[in-house]
Amino acid sequence: MTADYFQSYSVVGLLAVVGVLFVAVAFGAGRLLRPVVPTPEKLLTYECGVDPVGEGWAHTQIRYYVYAFLYVIFAVDSIFLFPWATVFAAPGFGGATLVEMFIFLGFLAVGLLYAWKKGVLEWT
Template sequence: MQGYLGSYATLGLVLAAGVLVFVAAFGANKLLRPARPAEPVGKRLTYESGVDPVGGDWAQAQIRYYVYAYLYVLFAVEAVFLFPWAVVFDRPGFGLLTVAEMGVFVAVLALGIVYAWRKKILTWT
């Protein structure tokens, strides 16, 4: 297929093939799956690491764990930027300007640590 509409026809054929594969996969799943959803009796029970469930199904997570995870990700990203900088630091042409750029980067991250410390996020309770 060539011409102005050739690329649109190719795109249409690829999309049609994708939809066909999607419909065929879900159709095969519908035909091949077992049709007894309630058998055996314990089939729909929650199963976690070999322990039977106890209590309700709703649990409250404390927000402080998300803050710790966020801080970890923040400083892991810092390490991702610091390691390549440390590798190229001693090469010619990466002098005072490179040190200044990394100083600004580390200063911004240090402000983040100071902010977290002042808000008492980094205290052990």
């Protein structure tokens, strides 16, 4: 019984080694086969085909980070709700999964409350 158990892990280990070797060979071949001709144009910062103007630092408004934070809150919530709904219907898991879901939604509610206090949810 234990031989079958470890044999299944050996297949996974062999597949991981083959994957790492494949990536190493691909990177090595790319390094050996690519032309290396540095020119001043190639060493410039490139963004969307526009020549760089001014300094390399740009100011970004903090509200974009808050929007990303809100997106993460709702994305994680939706990703967790679908598997929870399938397990909740299984016999013997109802009470425990219900408590876990309320704890999880409580954490997300704290994040949403933070965004509401900061005024992010107002569309003015």
